Amino acid sequence: MRPGPRTVALTAVVGGFLLGFLGFAWIKWVPYPFAELGNSTATWAVGAFAFGYWARSGWVRSAVGAAVLLVVAVPSYYLAATLMQGDDLAVVWASTSLLWMVFGVLAGVVFGIGGDWARGAGWRQVLGTALPAAVFFEEAARFARRANDPSYPSGSAWNVAIDVTLGLLAVVLIGRSNRQRALALAVALPLAMVIFVGFALAGG
Incomplete structure (x- = not known):
């Protein structure tokens, strides 16, 4: 309801x-x-x-x-x-x-x-399904960038693995079919790049 x-x-x-x-x-x-x-x-x-x-x-x-x-x-x-x-x-x-x-x-x-x-249909559904994965993938990229920075805690590889896993899990849980999941993953990668650039420009 x-x-x-x-x-x-x-x-x-x-x-x-x-x-x-x-x-x-x-x-x-x-x-x-x-x-x-x-x-x-x-x-x-x-x-x-x-x-x-x-x-x-x-x-x-x-x-x-x-x-x-x-x-x-x-x-x-x-x-x-x-x-x-x-x-x-x-x-x-x-x-x-x-x-x-x-x-x-x-x-x-x-x-x-x-x-x-994500509850709709067509391209909106695919884009909505891709968003959670994209934001987790983007964060994983930022952790990967910090891996060799001594000012951050060691073990960033674990954070990368956690975020990538959560991104994949989000697509699996939200997607309604294997085709939609595959399309969402394909869309999530460029979306993650856009978010990554946005954080870089904002000084994140």
Whole structure:
């Protein structure tokens, strides 16, 4: 059954709070390399995708709801940091937090629509199915680039393997046929390159 507008709105707010709060808790208590998933841009983007996929309310509501989810997740993440390790609460309204909220709006719109499209048909369905894989593949590429950088923890190869595995798993679970999965994988690779260039230009 398709959720109603109030349920969609409430889920966006509560889901965003849980995504941010539990994301920080994950980083704090789950051992490396799996801890990286709590602070993963791919994980958060796929959270927005999952919201759009679940909402089944059309692309406009999916986009708005997913954007709200990611925007709420940012202060929730920093609130968790304050409660769990004594960080300064002022970071919640710092410029970096506001910048991440802006990115959250952009990612929420794109991946919220992608989640809605993944339930559709034709090229939209293929593109929607490809998005979660693309964002995991892109993150894997960034981990691979850091592999020889001494300023990052050793063991980046594990993060590459985890992200690639999750990307492949996403296609398998979301795709409705082997043909659609194959097409989605083919689309995911150039999409990952576009996202990678976008992060590079943004200084990520």
